[in-house]
Amino acid sequence: MNRKQRRIFVAALFYLRRKKPRRHWVHPIRSEAARRECGEYHRLVMELRLDDDMFREHFRLSKELFDELLARVGPRIAKMNTRFRQAIGPAQRLAICLRYLSTGDSFRTISSNYRVGRCTVGRVVKEVSAAIWDALLPEYLPAPCMEDWRAIADGFSHRWNFPNCLGSVDGKHVVIEAPDNSGSLYYNYKGTYSIVLLAVVDADYLFRVVDVGGYGRTSDGGSLYNSAFGEGLRDGTLDLPEDAVIPGSEHRGPMPFVFVGDEAFPLRRNLMRPFPGPHVPGEQRVYNYRLSRARLVVECAFGILSSQWRMYRRMMAVSPTTAEACVRATCVLHNYLRVMTLRRRQRADNSSVLTHPCH
Template identity: 55%
Template sequence: MLLDLVKDDISKDNTNFRKSITARERLAICLRFLATGDSYASLNYNFRVGKSTISAIVVEVAEAIWLRLQPLYMALRSKKEWADISSTFKERWNFPNCVGAIDGKHVVIKAPDNSGSLFYNYKGTYSVVLMAVVDPNYNFIFVDVGNYGSSSDGGIFSRMNLKLALESNSIGIPPPKELPGMPELGLVPHVIVGDEAFPLKNHLMRPFPGKNLMKEHRVYNYRHS
């Protein structure tokens, strides 16, 4: 399926001097790199393709994959789709009024030249940050890639388009509604859940901080986690 989607974008013409690398092989090289993190030298040995050629293939094919899949799987959702996500969070994870779970992933890199400590993270490695929101089935519904490894999750979130979209309610999040069995709380907004690195907002829930918590807070943190 993926090959059918991107083959027109990544196919090359044969020349009088040599046959081109097929779209199937170009896709296989890129997917192997993305799946394993193998070095170009390792891929060079496995596929019998030069390292410089592999580096160009990975960039080109990855971009083609993104351009083809993003409109299909990461487009703005309708109110019905958000409602379905919320319903599945309640059924699968027993967390009502939830429309996503957010966290950051540090993708380890070689430190760029003259970058100082910008990419140096708290784990002692150099990285860029992938910030992602997933649905109850672990599918990505929003991503933001490329922030410095030295940035905190909360700091990255404060600069994301997603934050502005949540505050302005411009992405179709369902309106507030009562929690099951708790009508006395009134209408409660739909939220994205994150860990303690994120701020507490109307549309962003984080755990109760600290260790010496009341039983009710511990129960909530368990369900939140």
Template identity: 60%
Template sequence: MAAVELSLEERVSLLYLLWRAEQRGKRRPCLHHLLQELRLDDGRFQRYHRLSLGQFEDLLSRVGPRVARLDTNYRRSIPPAERLSICLRFLATGDSFRTIVFSFRVGVSTVSQIIPQVATAIWDCLVDDFMAVPSPGDWQSIAEEFQERWHFPLCCGALDGKHVQTKAPPNSGSMFHNYKGTFSIVLLAVVDARYRFRVIDVGGYGRTSDGGILANSTFCQALQAGTLHLPPDQPLPGGEHRGAQPHVFVADEAFPLRRELMRPFPGHLLPLEKRIFNYRLSRARMIVEGAFGVLSSQWRMYRHSMELRPEIAEKCVKATCVLHNFLRCLDERGAPAVRSVAPAVVEPLQSLGRVAANNSSREAVLVREKFMAHFSAEGAVTWQPKE
């Protein structure tokens, strides 16, 4: 059989195709060497991924089956460990996709697909164990911890919102433009006495106030309808003569005063009793500020304006919140207690609205006055007048 004569261009093309086929059949040397080197030093591994080696392996065992892909006749799939490493590196740094590309030797389109896929898998695989909707017993335990640690009785959580900077979507106008002059989505969170997120709502428009975000949330609807299953009303410690009081959430002045939602008294020249109440409430409310601080320090994507579409940014925010609980639970207990209940995230509604902070019911005003009187009498602490 006569040999076929190939031109120079055809020979170069053939050699290139053979080289590509060979490379596709090989393992990814960059990741292989990178992870192997990091595994030798747990400190460097933790600085790179924000998780220790043991925590990484635990997380990989949970999300690995969800993010694994099948090999084909043309190429081997990217291993689950590499997919998880890519996502964690982005959450830990907020680097651009091109920086991630240079580190892992993959394409930009590959990274843009892996990050939302893995972030979604992290949320789906961890939410039932680490951010489940609190039961009545859980709410009671949270209230007892707030009383023990922060001297605020009948408190089921601290509530606040955080603006997460992102780029404005095309044709969105001022929808995501906030009062700080940037574009953002809003993370609304309820935090317990141990700095853990118990309920989150992600995706509110940046232009909407915290009160408006609360009004548009399913959490607020459940709070108004009484379907959060909060514990029954109880007397304040040592204040049985004041009658049974509701369990409440504490928030700042951006939120409305309601029967189950306490906010500080407005103004500066206040009587001593009101100043004491504001101080005690602020002391408990700062827990949510601390949780946001730990979150943004651990996952530094919050320190940059994310070049992501809002729906992708929401997935990343939810992933970091449940990872925050994952790390805190492992540090505190060594192993989590597994419960199969509904997720605690609440999806934001599409309608917008504002809440007038001064439109409070008479019942809410009376509840706040009972707490104020309690803090200045039987609930007083020895060091509060100095503050």
């Protein structure tokens, strides 16, 4: 092929690969009028507000919690209207994000239901998830101080019979679509691509520390080592309580406060793991049983998380950064729902005591 023929071939290839001109600035199906007339938010969601149970099944939040969450994140996710188009409102943006987190449906499906663009759904999910994390983090997932660690230890001692325990540690693989040009970084031992959610959970199934974004090929021990929590555990900067005497073992002297994990984690002064092997002596078997009861708290928390937010039941066809934002949002929403439910029960109990005829 001579130079002239090569130029003709390159020009023809460029002509064939050039993008087609857009037929619509905004497709009629996704116009503002069609969205208000047939969109899921303006039709179905408004009808669901008449039934609190169905609304909770749809968004995993009650109407009251949805409105309160909207008041918290609304100013962060509001967009400005322009002369060319009307911006999607904060309530609808929050509904789109919660619908993805609660179902894991594809962006194309949510786009068709809400009458917005597929790329718009992707941006909304990423931005609103980050806003939820920023708005709820200071109150519902703060960094524990020494008094918080002591309260967590009291909870494990009374509820799970494991004294001086500061939390249960484990990692969860969140399955994602293989990222471009990532090689085997996200390929895990299960044969899927994933990012790692490393979490510390207290006795009431609340997340106290989360680290999201570890490569799927990394083990739980490696994820702990690479995380900020693991670095603080090694450096002694987590503000842990001083050693205390365990009731019934005064002869052993003060014992350190510890986190509990499975065999994938290393044995350290503040990190306990079970004795290895299938056949262990009697005292070691009792210790393994007690540690297993305390360690299963984090497994139960992961189970509650994945049953509440069904995106964990599917492969997330999003970029790793979007997946990290979604995982962080569900973790803080998990704490938000449990804390608000507990507060509502306490208010109900107090009101029933005050209105009781015997008082």
